[in-house]
Each structure stands twice: as structure tokens, then as C-alpha cells.
Amino acid sequence: MTTQQLFEQIQLKKSFLCVGLDVDLTKIPQHLLVLEDPIFEFNKAIIDATHDLAVSYKPNTAFYEAYGIKGWISLQKTINYINENYPDLFTIADAKRGDIGNTSSMYAKAFFEDLNFDSVTVAPYMGKDSVEPFLAFENKHTILLALTSNTGAFDFQTLQSKSEKLLEAELYQQVLETSKNWTNSKNLMYVVGATKATYFSEIRKIVPDSFLLVPGVGAQGGNLAEVCAHGMNDQVGLLINSSRAIIYASNDFDFAVKARAEALKMQQEMQVILDAKFSN
Amino acid sequence: MTTQQLFEQIQLKKSFLCVGLDVDLTKIPQHLLVLEDPIFEFNKAIIDATHDLAVSYKPNTAFYEAYGIKGWISLQKTINYINENYPDLFTIADAKRGDIGNTSSMYAKAFFEDLNFDSVTVAPYMGKDSVEPFLAFENKHTILLALTSNTGAFDFQTLQSKSEKLLEAELYQQVLETSKNWTNSKNLMYVVGATKATYFSEIRKIVPDSFLLVPGVGAQGGNLAEVCAHGMNDQVGLLINSSRAIIYASNDFDFAVKARAEALKMQQEMQVILDAKFSN
Incomplete structure (x- = not known):
């Protein structure tokens, strides 16, 4: 999926919600545990109940x-289910x-080819x-x-850290600035936590056009309106992740209905923000 | 396994060699590809041929x-094979x-409990x-x-970066210094590449007692004697990793024999260094 297609989905659904599929067997409804693959059945129910309100799903x-192997099978079934039934969703392997280099190529192969995710989260420490092996994949x-x-x-x-390009900057700013020079940097997005909404203004000076994946709204205390005020660009440029608040809204038979209700609340907040921003 | 037990194994085998099991199906002997699980069969042959010359194995x-799932099964069979047949080996999941926090706990569970590795490599960027969830495991x-x-x-x-503790230091030094204050920091070891042997003197000022896992000797140009001169401590404190030079010494029927010959060369170099250091 291209970022243009992602933007189109956001406009269509009036949502930039990403649902985090962080499934813990101790937290899901206990009646699912008798099934052969409780994790997949849980994900399937959550996705079916919320797919029109979210543009993205992110299994961690x-x-x-x-x-172990059972979990890996659940992950594979989950991504296959999304790709087969809802190909317009943007999928994120939060890995x-x-x-x-040659080892990162193997990871890229695992997530982009074997599992066929649209995207994967990557740590910058090793430079x-x-x-770059991840960036080499077209439309990933x-x-x-x-x-x-x-x-x-x-x-x-x-x-506070110094580089040739930025003499006085925080490390995450060095990461943003440096990464812009890597081959195929157009395929980069960034994780930026919502708990520090004012940081978004500084971040947008360095990466005005990139999509930002934003965890930390809700459970971790971040505020949606503030993040959007400082971080939204002309292509929206934000994917707001919510995991526990949606998927564990109930741990009873009504879990999917309650998950939809929570997702709907977020989608409606997002619609107000999008309508205000893109009404002209 | 405790670090004391690891030190005892090093003394017993006169080796601080770690063999990296980075198995690529395009590089292993082609006659193995007809077997049901070529990756596991390759690892088993390599381990059987070298286990008395190495103290550690590190699948990446x-x-x-x-x-995919087949690979995950090969990994599980490999770690089980080591734990059942050679319980004195120190196993590293290079992950x-x-x-x-709560997500790192799941990774720790995956590698320390489900797979039962002795150790796992972790990236420091998220602090x-x-x-700490990894450090909470006793003897891991x-x-x-x-x-x-x-x-x-x-x-x-x-x-170059500044923290309260270190006003003028490189980021990796900040990582070393900061991590010493984390709960259960006695369970920390560090990855330090061999390509910069002189860095080891600086590193030993910050973490004199910790074990260092050292990739980059051989294929990537690092020199064993130099690394030892700058980095060895009274408990040796070094695990030198070699992957390709050993496991791909031959890609023919003699691959295990040739792997043993390469491992023996390294063990003999190590024995000379250990004898010189611990002869008194």
C-alpha cells in the first residue's frame, strides 16, 4: 500500500485509527480459551467488529x-485473514x-514477504x-x-547530542534528521509517542511529510486533539494507535460489541478533527 | 547458567568461543535440502562437531x-537439542x-521460558x-x-552526548553507564564489536566486570589478540563470536569436519592467550 492509498482510506473512513492487537491469553474472554486458536479467534472477532472504523491493525x-510456535501460527493466520478479507487495511508488524545488514534483510523478508505486512517497526540504534535493507522493499x-x-x-x-548536521539536538532529532539521507527514505515513517504532544511541532520541522505512528493516546495519557494540533499535516500524516482501551473494553461475551463502541468513540473524535481540518 | 559457571566452562575448555548459528538455506550444503528440517540438521551437525571447542552457541x-513457522520450529529444535545434550553450553538468542515494559515481559517469557535460552540480546534505545523485564529472570x-x-x-x-552523570561521552558510553543503575543490572552483559579494539579500554573503565559478547573477529576484520589485550578481565569476560568463518567453512559433505577445523584454530589461539593470562 502506498501512503497516497493510506490517505485515501483515511478520507473514506474519516478515521486514522490503528488498532493494536496485543493479545494476552490472561486478558481475553475466557470462553474463547476452549477454541483451537483463541488468539486468532479473538483477533478475527475484533477485526470484523471494527474494520470500518480503523485504517490500520498492528499486532505486536x-x-x-x-x-512459541502456536503464537507464530496465530500471527500468520491473523495477517492472512486481514489481507484476504480487508485488503485496504494498512498492516503493521510491531516488531x-x-x-x-544481511541479518536485517532476513527480517525484512520475514515481515514483508513471508508474512506480507505493509510495514514493520524498526529500532534505529544500529544505524x-x-x-536500509527494510527500505529496499517497494510500497512497504x-x-x-x-x-x-x-x-x-x-x-x-x-x-543532548551533537552531529555534523545538528550541533545541538536531542538524540531522537538526530535519528529523524540522519534517517532522511538513507536510500529510499521515502519509505520511512516514525514512531512518536503521544505522551509529549508539544514535541510534535519540533518533529514536524524535521519530517513535515512523513506518517507518524502514535502510541500512548488514552491508556498512557496522551491527548488526541493536542497531538493533532501539533502533528497533523496535509495528508493527515498520523496513525493513532489504541490497543488495550479497544480490545479489552470487555472480557465477556460482548467483547467485540464493546470494542466496536470504543473504536467508534475514537473514530467520531477523529471525524470532528478531520472535518475541521479538511472542510475548505 | 551463572557467570561463574560460564567462567568455569571457559577454563575447562580453554575456549571463550561462541559459534553463531546464522543459517541461510542458500549457503548450507545442498545435500541437506532433501531432509525434512535442513536447518536443524545443519545445526545439529555443527554443534556435534564443535561442542567441545566452544562454550556458547548463538542462533540469530x-x-x-x-x-516462517518452519524456521521457528527449527529454532526450537536447535535450542532443545543443545539443552538436552550439552547443558553446559551457554545459549544466546540473538534477537x-x-x-x-509489559511487552518486553512477553519477549523475556518467549526467550527465557518458552525457548529456555540462557540469554538474549536487547536493544537499548527505549531505555x-x-x-528491566528481561533482567528480572534469575540466572538469565x-x-x-x-x-x-x-x-x-x-x-x-x-x-557525543550529555547526561547528568557523563557530561561529555559517546552514546554507547551513556548506555553502559546508565544501565549499571537498573534493577538486577548484575544480569547484564554487553555487545561490543571487535572492529574497534581500542574502544575496549574505555569500556572496561565503565564495566570492568561484565561479560562482553564480541562479534566481528575474522570476517568483519577484528583482531583476537588486540581485543583480548584491551578487553579481557580476571574472569575472562569475553565471548568471541564467529559465525560464517566456522559454519560455512565448507558447503560440501565435509562441512562439519571443516567447521571443526576452523573452530579448533580459534580455540587454539584462545588457549595461548588464556595460558599467558592465567598461568600465574
Whole structure:
């Protein structure tokens, strides 16, 4: 999927919601546990109930790997289900991978070819040759961690640091600036946590056009309107992720209905913002 | 396995060699491809041929994920084979994971419980709460990326940066220094690439006692004697990784024999160094 197609989906659905599929067997409705593949059945029900309100789904691979081969099968069935039934959805493997060149190529192959995700999250610490193998895939997107939504973000990401290009900047700004020079950088998006909405203005000075994947609205305290005020661009340029608030809205038989209700609330907030921004 | 037990194995085998199991189906002997699980059969032959010359084995997860569920099964069979047949080997999942707290817990569960590795490599970019869930496991080890062996290491890891503790230091030094204050930091080891042997003196000032996992000797140009001169401590404190030079020494029927010959060469070099260091 191209970013233009993603923008079209956002306009069509009046939503830039991404639903995080972080499925923990201890938190899903217990009646699903008797089924052969509870994780997949849970995802399927959530996706079926919310697909018209969201433009993107993001399984976090940790939650699947924790269940070993069975979990990996659930992940594969989930992405196949989306690709077969809802090909207009933008899929994100939240995997936070990154390794030396030839090894990153193997990860890129795993997520872009074997599993056929539209995008994968990647950690920047190992630099250019750890990210470029992901960028080489046409119409696939590499979502680089810039400023994350957790408290540990302030350990290193905001350290004052010097490079030839930026003499006085925080590390995440160096990451944004440096990454723009990598081959096929047009295929980059960035993770920027919502917990620091004012950072978005600084970030937009460096990457005005890129899509930003934004965790941390809701459960982690971020505010949607503020993030949009500072971070939205002419192609919207934002995917707001919500995981627990939607998928664990209920852990009873009504879980899919309640998940839809939560997703609808977010979609309606987004529609107001989009209508105000794009009404002219 | 404790670091004391690892040190004892090093003394016993007169080796601090780690064999990297980065198995690429296009590079292994073609006669293995007719078998049901070529990756596992290759690993089994390599391990059987070299287990008395190495103290550690390190599958890089990328090479397994690239083959989807089949690859994940090969990984599981490989770690089970080591744990059942050679329980004195120190096993490393080279996974370079890291995510927000509850998600890192799922990765830790995947690698320490489900797969039962002794250790896992973790990326530091997301800070304290992304690493501490790994550190919570007793007698399991978290190998944090500090200074990697690839060219991209110089993009961010060596940027001059300021923290409260270190006013003027490179980012990897900030990572080393900061991580010492995390809960259960005694369970930390670090990845330090061999391509910059002189860096080891600086690193030993910050983490004198920690084990360092050292890629980049051989294929990537690092020199074993130099690394040891600058980086070895009283418990040796080094695991030198070699992947391609050993496992792809031949891609013919003699691949295991040739792999053993390469591993023996490295073990003999190591024995000379250990004898010189610990002879008194």
C-alpha cells in the first residue's frame, strides 16, 4: 500500500485509527480459551467488529512469540485473514527489529514477504545499514522508533547530542534528521509517542511529510486533539494507535460489541478533527 | 547458567568461543535440502562437531523467522537439542528485542521460558523499562547492544552526548553507564564489536566486570589478540563470536569436519592467550 492509498482510506473512513492487537491469553474472554486458536479467534472477532472504523491493525509480535510456535501460527493466520478479507487495511508488524545488514534483510523478508505486512517497526540504534535493507522493499514501509511513549524514552532518546548536521539536538532529532539521507527514505515513517504532544511541532520541522505512528493516546495519557494540533499535516500524516482501551473494553461475551463502541468513540473524535481540518 | 559457571566452562575448555548459528538455506550444503528440517540438521551437525571447542552457541533469530513457522520450529529444535545434550553450553538468542515494559515481559517469557535460552540480546534505545523485564529472570542474562560491529554503529552510538552523570561521552558510553543503575543490572552483559579494539579500554573503565559478547573477529576484520589485550578481565569476560568463518567453512559433505577445523584454530589461539593470562 502506498501512503497516497493510506490517505485515501483515511478520507473514506474519516478515521486514522490503528488498532493494536496485543493479545494476552490472561486478558481475553475466557470462553474463547476452549477454541483451537483463541488468539486468532479473538483477533478475527475484533477485526470484523471494527474494520470500518480503523485504517490500520498492528499486532505486536512479542505477544505472539510468547506462545512459541502456536503464537507464530496465530500471527500468520491473523495477517492472512486481514489481507484476504480487508485488503485496504494498512498492516503493521510491531516488531522493533534491527540488526547488521544481511541479518536485517532476513527480517525484512520475514515481515514483508513471508508474512506480507505493509510495514514493520524498526529500532534505529544500529544505524543506516541496519535499516536500509527494510527500505529496499517497494510500497512497504519502515516505521523507525524516534520518540517512544514509555518512561524509558527519556534515558537516551532525549539526550543532548551533537552531529555534523545538528550541533545541538536531542538524540531522537538526530535519528529523524540522519534517517532522511538513507536510500529510499521515502519509505520511512516514525514512531512518536503521544505522551509529549508539544514535541510534535519540533518533529514536524524535521519530517513535515512523513506518517507518524502514535502510541500512548488514552491508556498512557496522551491527548488526541493536542497531538493533532501539533502533528497533523496535509495528508493527515498520523496513525493513532489504541490497543488495550479497544480490545479489552470487555472480557465477556460482548467483547467485540464493546470494542466496536470504543473504536467508534475514537473514530467520531477523529471525524470532528478531520472535518475541521479538511472542510475548505 | 551463572557467570561463574560460564567462567568455569571457559577454563575447562580453554575456549571463550561462541559459534553463531546464522543459517541461510542458500549457503548450507545442498545435500541437506532433501531432509525434512535442513536447518536443524545443519545445526545439529555443527554443534556435534564443535561442542567441545566452544562454550556458547548463538542462533540469530532473523535467520529462523525468515522461514516462517518452519524456521521457528527449527529454532526450537536447535535450542532443545543443545539443552538436552550439552547443558553446559551457554545459549544466546540473538534477537535484539526491546519494547515498552509489559511487552518486553512477553519477549523475556518467549526467550527465557518458552525457548529456555540462557540469554538474549536487547536493544537499548527505549531505555530502562524496556530492559528491566528481561533482567528480572534469575540466572538469565540480558546482553545489551552497546557498540556494534557494523558501519552504522557510527551513526548514533558514537555521537557525543550529555547526561547528568557523563557530561561529555559517546552514546554507547551513556548506555553502559546508565544501565549499571537498573534493577538486577548484575544480569547484564554487553555487545561490543571487535572492529574497534581500542574502544575496549574505555569500556572496561565503565564495566570492568561484565561479560562482553564480541562479534566481528575474522570476517568483519577484528583482531583476537588486540581485543583480548584491551578487553579481557580476571574472569575472562569475553565471548568471541564467529559465525560464517566456522559454519560455512565448507558447503560440501565435509562441512562439519571443516567447521571443526576452523573452530579448533580459534580455540587454539584462545588457549595461548588464556595460558599467558592465567598461568600465574
